[in-house]
Amino acid sequence: MLTVLKDPIARPRPKAEDIKIDVSKLGKVYETKKNRFEALKDVSFYVQNGEFVTFLGPSGCGKSTVLRILAGLEEPSDGSVVVSGKEVTGPSVERGMVFQSYTLFPWLTVRENIEFGLKLKKMSKKERAEITDRYLKIVGLERFADSYGKELSGGMKQRVAIARSLANNPDVLLMDEPFGALDAQTKQSMQHLLLDIWKKEKTTIVFITHDIDEALFLSQRIYVMDARPGRIAEEINADLNLYKDNELVNVDKFMKVKKHIVSMLQH
Amino acid sequence: MEPPTKKKRPNKLFKIREEIPKGWYLLGIAFAFLSVFLIWSTLSWLNVVNEIFLPTPFTVVVAFFESIASAEFWGHIGISVYRVFMGFLLACLIGIPLGILAGTFKFAESAVLPLTEFIRYMPAAAFIPLIMVWAGIGESAKIMVIFIGCFFQLVLMVADDTLRINRDLLSASYTLGAKRIQVIFKVIVPALLPKLMSTMRLIMGWAWTYLIVAELVAANSGLGYTIMKAQRFLDTELIFVGILVIGLLGLTIDRCFAIASKKLFPWAEGGNH
Ligand SMILES: Nc1ncnc2c1ncn2[C@@H]1O[C@H](COP(=O)(O)OP(=O)(O)OP(=O)(O)O)[C@@H](O)[C@H]1O
Ligand SMILES: [Mg+2]
Numbered sequence: 001m002l003t004v005l006k007d008p009i010a011r012p013r014p015k016a017e018d019i020k021i022d023v024s025k026l027g028k029v030y031e032t033k034k035n036r037f038e039a040l041k042d043v044s045f046y047v048q049n050g051e052f053v054t055f056l057g058p059s060g061c062g063k064s065t066v067l068r069i070l071a072g073l074e075e076p077s078d079g080s081v082v083v084s085g086k087e088v089t090g091p092s093v094e095r096g097m098v099f100q101s102y103t104l105f106p107w108l109t110v111r112e113n114i115e116f117g118l119k120l121k122k123m124s125k126k127e128r129a130e131i132t133d134r135y136l137k138i139v140g141l142e143r144f145a146d147s148y149g150k151e152l153s154g155g156m157k158q159r160v161a162i163a164r165s166l167a168n169n170p171d172v173l174l175m176d177e178p179f180g181a182l183d184a185q186t187k188q189s190m191q192h193l194l195l196d197i198w199k200k201e202k203t204t205i206v207f208i209t210h211d212i213d214e215a216l217f218l219s220q221r222i223y224v225m226d227a228r229p230g231r232i233a234e235e236i237n238a239d240l241n242l243y244k245d246n247e248l249v250n251v252d253k254f255m256k257v258k259k260h261i262v263s264m265l266q267h
Numbered sequence: 268m269e270p271p272t273k274k275k276r277p278n279k280l281f282k283i284r285e286e287i288p289k290g291w292y293l294l295g296i297a298f299a300f301l302s303v304f305l306i307w308s309t310l311s312w313l314n315v316v317n318e319i320f321l322p323t324p325f326t327v328v329v330a331f332f333e334s335i336a337s338a339e340f341w342g343h344i345g346i347s348v349y350r351v352f353m354g355f356l357l358a359c360l361i362g363i364p365l366g367i368l369a370g371t372f373k374f375a376e377s378a379v380l381p382l383t384e385f386i387r388y389m390p391a392a393a394f395i396p397l398i399m400v401w402a403g404i405g406e407s408a409k410i411m412v413i414f415i416g417c418f419f420q421l422v423l424m425v426a427d428d429t430l431r432i433n434r435d436l437l438s439a440s441y442t443l444g445a446k447r448i449q450v451i452f453k454v455i456v457p458a459l460l461p462k463l464m465s466t467m468r469l470i471m472g473w474a475w476t477y478l479i480v481a482e483l484v485a486a487n488s489g490l491g492y493t494i495m496k497a498q499r500f501l502d503t504e505l506i507f508v509g510i511l512v513i514g515l516l517g518l519t520i521d522r523c524f525a526i527a528s529k530k531l532f533p534w535a536e537g538g539n540h
Contacts, residue, residue, distance in 0.1 A: 073438050091441035103439040107457045107534050117443035120453075148534040161439075168443060 014048055020084060020172060020204045021047040021070065027078030028065055028230075039065050041229035043079070047172075047206055052198055054207045054219040054238075058265060062230025063208045064100075067176050070206065071097045084171055093117060096165030100177040102157045104149040110160050111136065111145040117168040135163040138197060155186035162194070166201065175207045179214070191217060192246055212261050216242060216254065224264050234264055322504040330504040331511065340493070344512065347478055347489040350406065354413025355474040359467060362421035369422065370429025371455060380426060383419050391416035392480045399485060409481040409489075416477030417470050424470070428462040429455060461528060461535040468524040475517050 028040040040062045047053045055063050068074040069081060072091040081088040083095065104113050111132055118128045136142045139159040149157060158178050165173055179187045195218060198205055209215050215222050219238050226233040236257065242250045280287055304324065310316050311323040318326075334340040368375035394415050402408040432455060440454045482491025490509050497505035528535070 068438070071438070071442055073441060091438075093442075093444035095442060097439065097442040099435045099439060101433065101435050103433070103435045105436070105440075105454065105457070106536065107460070107532070116440070120444045120449060150534060150536045164443065174442075 013046065018048050019046050020049045020051070021045075021206070022082040023066075023070075023079070025079035026066070026069065026076050026081060028062070028069065028074070029077045038229040040069075040076075041231050043230070043232055045223055045232060045235070047204055050202045050204055051221065052205045052207065052219045053221045053223065054209055054215040055223050055225060056209060056212060056215045056261065056265075057225030057230075057233075058227055059210065061225045061227035063210075063225060064176050065230065066225075067097070067174050067206065067208055070172075071095050071174050073097075093121070093168050094171045095174060096168055096170035096172070097174040098158065098161045098165055098176065098178045100180050102149070102154065102161070104152075104157050104160055104164075106149045109146050109148055110141055110152070113149075113160055114164045114167050116164060121168075131167050135167045138166075138200075139163045139193065153186075155182050155190055158182070158190060159193070162197070166197065166203070170203065172204045172206065175205065177208050177210070180209070180211075187214075194218065195246070212258055212265075215261075216257065222261070224261060226264075236261065319501055319503060322507060326504045327507045327511070330502075331508045334505070334508050334512075343489050343493050344516070347482065347491070347513075348516065350409045350413060350481070350489065351471075351474045351478050353406075354410045354477070355417060355471060357410065357414050358417035358421050358470070358474075362418050363425055363463065366422045366425025367429050367451075367455065367459065369426040370432075371451060376426065379422060383422050387419040387423065391477055392484075395481065395484050404485045409478070409486065412481035413474050413477045416480075417474050420473060421466070421470050424466045425459075425463065428459055428466060431462075432458045461532045464524060464528040464532070468521060468528075471520055471524065472517065475513060479513065 023046070024044045026040055026043040027038070030037040030039055043062075043066065045053075055066060057063050065074065069076050070083070070088065072088045072095065088095075104110075105116065108116065114132045114135055115128050118131060123131075133142075136145055139162060141156060141159055141163070144152065144156065149160075152160070161178070179190050182190060191214065194205075197203075207215075207218060209218075216238050222236040222238050223232050224234045224236060225231065238257070240250065240253055240257070242248060242254045242257075248254055279285055280291060307321070308324055311318065311321045322330075365375075365379055369379040370376070391412060395412055398408050398411050398415075402411055436458060437450055437454060440450050445453060478489070479491040479494070482489040483495055486492045486495075490513055494506050494509035497503070497509065
């Protein structure tokens with residue numbers, strides 16, 4: 001088997017100054033009245049500047065927990081989380097997040113949603129409008145600028161959520177199964193959109209999914225996780241020139257890697 | 268080309284949760300009202316029930332118009348509305364912030380909810396004698412009965428509404444740079460508003476119930492008092508008028524709430540009727 005793996009297994013760890021996110025020996029324990037649940041154990045990984053990394057794993061293996069800790073929404077029980085050279089102690093505008101559930105503020109229009117973070121920054125009206133217009137255009141929602149969330153489809157809502165995060169100009173974009181609830185076609189167009197944005201904006205992206213194809217299509221590197229306790233099972237290099245102009249061109253390699261990941265997840 | 272054959276669609280009227288034409292809906296309403304009216308008419312006009320107990324619709328209508336033609340009756344309506352609104356407002360002013368706090372901070376929850384849960388099960392009407400000892404039988408006594416009746420329910424319901432706000436909505440606002448205080452005023456409060464409106468609407472109904480309780484026991488003015496007085500003189504039709512007027516007032520206020528919430532929260536999902 002190892003001959004197959006030579007290629008997909010990741011490269012050696014890069015230089016310190018290229019590392020955006022550095023997590024080491026992360027642990028998370030949920031204590032309830034009756035028992036103690038080890039959601040994460042000894043999770044270590046890194047993400048490079050401008051890299052697109054996905055986390056892949058079965059339901060309940062702690063993917064969301066990792067992301068919420070990265071966002072600063074939850075405290076780790078153990079280990080350290082360093083982003084841009086600073087220890088994470090709480091949420092910050094530097095780490096934008098897109099959630100699996102739709103989190104548009106329903107009382108605000110699409111435009112106002114995108115402006116939300118900019119307003120908190122006390123940015124001038126003119127500047128706000130400029131940025132908002134730019135992102136409305138990027139996600140293709142100019143015509144819906146003044147609509148409320150209830151008038152939008154699921155895909156459109158996630159586009160607003162992405163635009164809202166990006167408008168804040170974060171260093172890192174954390175995405176928790178953002179396309180999980182979308183139909184296949186919408187999902188695909190959202191993936192293309194996201195890749196376009198990533199290439200243009202050069203934001204570092206950490207993306208969670210349990211869809212192997214999605215992980216292979218989007219990311220440069222994949223961390224495969226396993227459950228009980230949640231941990232990283234393997235790191236996989238996905239920067240294999242499998243795609244050209246969003247079309248799969250290297251089917252053999254794709255199948256090899258995919259098979260390998262499937263076996264990892266099943267074992 | 269052959270004309271498409273018209274297939275008869277299955278009957279839509281009895282589909283689960285399916286919309287029906289407006290006309291049919293109005294028909295349903297008319298049918299319900301008419302049935303009640305018919306049963307009432309037959310029972311009273313055919314003298315199945317003695318007129319002392321059940322006046323005819325005609326007598327009630329006459330009594331109704333006589334009542335609303337008198338300034339005294341409007342005085343009673345005025346004072347009742349005043350009491351309801353004072354008690355209700357007071358409950359809202361204190362209860363809503365407390366409910367929001369209890370739904371936001373665990374510490375506030377521990378201080379507010381268990382106690383409220385406990386008091387809620389004490390019937391407000393049972394407090395009337397106590398209130399009379401404390402506050403006499405003046406206006407403040409009646410307002411207090413309504414306040415007690417509404418307040419504890421309101422706190423619990425608002426706390427629950429607040430707790431139901433999607434946690435990811437709060438998380439999202441944190442990652443967009445909101446500080447704690449901004450999360451409360453820019454996310455929790457606006458997210459809560461439509462729910463709050465329907466909770467207030469419900470509590471308003473309770474306020475009317477407690478008003479009548481208060482006025483039946485100790486008052487010399489107000490709609491509850493007119494009902495009491497009518498009972499004393501066996502003016503059954505006036506009891507009917509009193510109940511009818513309270514019902515109409517309640518309905519009017521309820522419609523106002525519904526319209527206001529449609530106008531104020533056009534973005535809210537789902538039923539606002
Ligand atoms: N607040 C909490 N209290 C107790 N246990 C929790 C809490 N949050 C998460 N868990 C547990 O931790 C484990 C990991 O949860 P997490 O949401 O990170 O999984 P996931 O990998 O994102 O799963 P999914 O793919 O279904 O979203 C689960 O078993 C869950 O039950
Ligand atoms: Mg998850």
